[in-house]
Structures are given as structure tokens and as C-alpha cells.
Amino acid sequence: MSSLCQDSCYMPANFLDLGVSLVGLEIADMKLNALERQIGLAKAIKLYKRNISQNSDEDNAFERLAVIYRRRNQIEEEIRVSKKAIAFYEHAVFVEHLESMLPVLNQFTKRLKAVEAILSSQRSK
8 A cells, every 4th residue: 555645545624724734644544533543532523513513524523523422421412413413414315315315314313312312311310
């Protein structure tokens, strides 16, 4: 594999806005969670929130934020992100007729139900 990161290289543009230099990295096969460890969760969260505020799911922003919030036991934040994801993908499926997004919409609907159950059980303790 080339270390020059040519055609198959994936570099999220917004990472550069955060002052993160990705030069020389083998980004093509680097997973986002590894990148999160490298730049730090605070910067990754900032990136994901920025993508979402710009009506974009670039870098799987909704999913990554939900995962981070679950790991941090920030259940209410995970619910908030899941609801935004559902609205985003409902628009994609039902307004823009992007039926290929239906599985992602279903995934977030299931996630929301699960996380609401977690919150309910925490509150009943």
C-alpha cells in the first residue's frame, strides 16, 4: 500500500479546519475511532457537531456521536443525536426519495428505542 495517500485516500475536510495535520498518515484504512484517539474526542465531537449543524452526515457524524455519548454514559445526549439523525434520514428518504437511506433510518429508530429504555431504567432506580 502506498504511503503517499493518493486516489483511495479519505481525508475529511473538516479535520483540517480543526488544526489537525493528517499529512503522511495512511488514512485510507484508518478507522474513525482510531482517528478520534489521535486527534482527541473533544476535537472529534466538535467536528461531528459541525457536520450535523451543516446538515451533513459526513464522517458518520450521527453514529460516531451516538457511540461516544453511549461510552460516556451521556444517555440524554445520545437520545438528542438519535432524534436529529432520524429527522435527517426521514427527510432523505421521504422528501428526497433516497430509499437507500432507509436502513440507516431504521437503525437510528431502533437505537432511539433502546436508549430511551436505558434512560427509563436509570430513572426508575
